[in-house]
Amino acid sequence: MFRDVSSCNTYNYGEAGYWDARYIQEGGSFDWYQRYSALRPFVRNFIPLSSRILMVGCGNAVMSEDMVKDGYEDIVNIDISSVAIDMMRTKYEYIPQLKYMQMDVRDMSLFPDESFDGVIDKGTLDSLMCGTDAPISAAQMLAEVCRLLKPGGTYILITYGDPTVRMPHISRPVFNWKITLYNIPRPGFQKPESSTPSRKSYLEPIPLTEKGLLPADFVLEDPDSHYIYVCKKINDTEIENIPAYQLTADVL
Numbered sequence: 064m065f066r067d068v069s070s071c072n073t074y075n076y077g078e079a080g081y082w083d084a085r086y087i088q089e090g091g092s093f094d095w096y097q098r099y100s101a102l103r104p105f106v107r108n109f110i111p112l113s114s115r116i117l118m119v120g121c122g123n124a125v126m127s128e129d130m131v132k133d134g135y136e137d138i139v140n141i142d143i144s145s146v147a148i149d150m151m152r153t154k155y156e157y158i159p160q161l162k163y164m165q166m167d168v169r170d171m172s173l174f175p176d177e178s179f180d181g182v183i184d185k186g187t188l189d190s191l192m193c194g195t196d197a198p199i200s201a202a203q204m205l206a207e208v209c210r211l212l213k214p215g216g217t218y219i220l221i222t223y224g225d226p227t228v229r230m231p232h233i234s235r236p237v238f239n240w241k242i243t244l245y246n247i248p249r250p251g252f253q254k255p256e257s258s259t260p261s262r263k264s265y266l267e268p269i270p271l272t273e274k275g276l277l278p279a280d281f282v283l284e285d286p287d288s289h290y291i292y293v294c295k296k297i298n299d300t301e302i303e304n305i306p307a308y309q310l311t312a313d314v315l
């Protein structure tokens with residue numbers, strides 16, 4: 064498993080100094096890839112409102128604020144950048160449901176085992192995958208995510224990485240995750256009229272092959288779309304015959 068160079072402009076995405084400088088320079092807020100409104104059906108379906116949630120690599124995104132507006136009550140946000148964390152802590156002082164802590168996802172030992180019902184990652188594993196020690200960093204981060212999830216809890220990974228570059232990392236048997244894959248177009252993408260979609264709706268999971276790859280006949284409408292990996296930490300008693308996840312109408 065190598066460094067994933069497909070969308071890395073720089074090795075620096077894995078380094079705190081790079082992000083500190085960027086947040087000082089840019090300020091404000093920015094959501095990578097997608098806003099909560101597009102991700103809501105997935106988040107609401109797989110992570111109940113009463114959950115204790117960990118947002119890994121929160122940056123200066125509005126996602127957690129939007130989730131609180133939607134009814135979530137307890138979101139712990141971490142980031143390696145102390146600049147981002149200081150900015151966000153000040154900005155959201157008035158929202159007690161949001162907590163901000165400077166922390167490296169590769170070592171979250173401040174949190175006890177099984178302390179979260181849900182973990183959300185939008186672009187953070189991707190950043191680590193651009194770093195110099197990408198495979199080691201990814202393995203450390205994912206082991207920590209798995210340790211922190213309660214049995215039955217869910218890790219939602221939002222990424223540009225297709226299954227060839229992400230499944231080798233997240234499908235390791237030691238994690239015991241039941242993985243369901245979705246794909247959504249980038250915001251503002253216009254479907255070509257001639258296109259023949261593989262699915263009726265973006266809310267339908269993509270059936271993975273036995274090797275954990277996209278089916279041969281899968282048509283990617285938007286080449287710059289985003290993948291959503293829903294990884295459920297299963298109990299030993301649940302291992303057999305887990306039904307495919309269904310999105311329910313009440314969150315659509």
Ligand SMILES: C[S@@+](CC[C@H](N)C(=O)[O-])C[C@H]1O[C@@H](n2cnc3c(N)ncnc32)[C@H](O)[C@@H]1O
Nearest residue numbers: 082094095120121122124142143167168185186
């Ligand atoms: C691509 S940005 C995504 C930010 C935010 N999640 C969003 O959706 O807009 C990646 C974030 O991961 C953070 N990051 C990178 N390496 C990290 C690490 N080892 N531990 C914690 N955060 C990290 C960066 O500081 C940055 O804020």
